[in-house]
Amino acid sequence: MGKTKVLAIGDTADNIFTLKKFVKNVDIHLINFPRKQNALLTYSEEGVEFFDSLLISKQVKMIKEICTKFDLCLAMSWAGARVAYLAGLNYIMYFVGGDIATPPFLKKSRDPFTNTIVYDLNFIERSFYKRVFDTALTCIGGQIEYNYLIKYRKDAIRLDRVIVDTTLFNHEIKPVNLKKEKFTFLSAQRFGLAKGFDIILEALRLCKTDFKVLQVKWFIENSEEEKRINRELIDKCPKQVEFIPLIKRKELGSYFTFADAILGQMRIGAQGAIERDAAFCKKPVICFTDQNKPMIIDGKEVVPPFLPKTQDSHDLANLIDSIVQSKEFRDKLVEEQYSYIKKLSDPDEVVKEWERIFEAMTRKNKTIKRKSKTIIFENLLAVLSERLIYLRKMRMRNIKSWGKEEYERLTK
Missing domain, CATH: 3.40.50 (Rossmann fold)
Incomplete structure (x- = not known):
């Protein structure tokens, strides 16, 4: 057959x-x-x-x-x-x-x-x-x-x-050749309310550490109302945010390995493609995870080890500062997140x-x-x-x- x-x-x-x-x-x-x-x-x-x-x-x-x-x-x-x-x-x-x-x-x-x-x-x-x-x-x-x-x-x-796709996203991908002067987060997700950017931008204003956020120019604009909201959010972007051109998918892995950490969504309470791909590159990923919505892997309920556990901007700000300040904390996140995503998303x-x-x-x-x-x-x-x-x-x-x-x- x-x-x-x-x-x-x-x-x-x-x-x-x-x-x-x-x-x-x-x-x-x-x-x-x-x-x-x-x-x-x-x-x-x-x-x-x-x-x-x-x-x-x-x-x-x-x-x-x-x-x-x-x-x-x-x-x-x-x-x-x-x-x-x-x-x-x-x-x-x-x-x-x-x-x-x-x-x-x-x-x-x-x-x-x-x-x-x-x-x-x-x-x-x-x-x-x-x-x-x-x-x-x-x-x-x-x-x-x-x-x-x-x-x-x-x-x-x-x-x-x-x-x-582990051929595009893994920790052995050569980082893109960009200049890095300070701790750098990459936000490769679409920009908009659906990703929680109202929470993210407020948290960035509350942060006490020094870092940069590279945000791709990729906007959620399914309606005129979303376009209006995005304009308001962009006008209020704090100093840490720098907009960069949208990245080709086949090149995205090299940007993940270049970044020190990945800034993901703060709205739906689960990981999307950006967060999963980045975790396979062994980078610490920030992503709001609803503790009441476990995933099912091999018949068992598993709560994804991604932080923060709330949508509070103060909690997010504290998490960002901890990631910037502590290599030990970053390494712990990477170990837990990679282990989880390997079980969830391994192609085989x-x-x-x-x-x-x-x-x-x-x-x-x-x-x-x-x-x-x-x-x-x-x-x-x-x-x-x-x-x-x-x-x-x-x-x-x-x-x-x-x-x-x-x-x-x-x-x-």
Whole structure:
């Protein structure tokens, strides 16, 4: 029996790309959506195929033409699942980040940090995305995502293990050649309220030690309200903060090994890709960890050893000062954090869990093709919506994002 062949549609933070890189008994073919702006730097592209159109109808057509070469589909992002659904596939939905926190099937789905509306869809559109969600063979998410998923799908799978690309992130990576005059923190995460920068900036003002924070120019700007909040936060940035250009993903490891410590998020209470990658580089990582939300590793609950344990700016300031002042404290953090992240995110362990899932799904579903009585009607509806909404209502906004020439090319 040959390897299971998985067609992956969409990716977030290189999760599928990295999984594809390390799987042993599965072949993953990843098709991602056209990239723009910051995504050109933060996503990898080696061995990845890209849709050559922004039009849903053409994306679906492309998938239909190749899908019979595969046993199963893995969809990431609502856009990826939408294409898989309209192409009539059997697919798994995989969630990281905030996609399930603000699902498009809820009426006036709102951002939990700014209270702005993320999706303002009509009843037909919401019903469509609910069918996309319900039709998935299963939905998979980590500790935070699972708590949302279980509200809507009792068969959701919790998978806390998240893969780290250890070829890009390890302590033997040669540091980038930059001048360092004082203790230096790197903040390679996106800048915004969702990462707790209101808490972080207040803490920096309270610090008593001398250090620098290199913050990449990467902003959370999903709405005009987020842009306004970011402008206010930037205006209030203390003297320690220096903004630097966004770093290419393949070069990020060299910046981690250059820095003395890593400044992570202070909002959600768990580690994201930046914090996990940095911990593999054996650097002390600051990241608020909710003590009431343990991870599950090999069936056991484990509280991640990342500090601080509160979102209080004074506690954060004291932690920063301790890290700057004490090498012994830094070494202790590194030892504990690396040991933990090795168990959580080691590629071999993550791959084993995913390969078990793929095996179980293909055993239950013998073909990638899904039986559906309404798929033709829904594809016609999708084409109509595409013409009325995407090509007309959203035209100017997309031209601003893509540039007129590229937008016209991608919508022919």
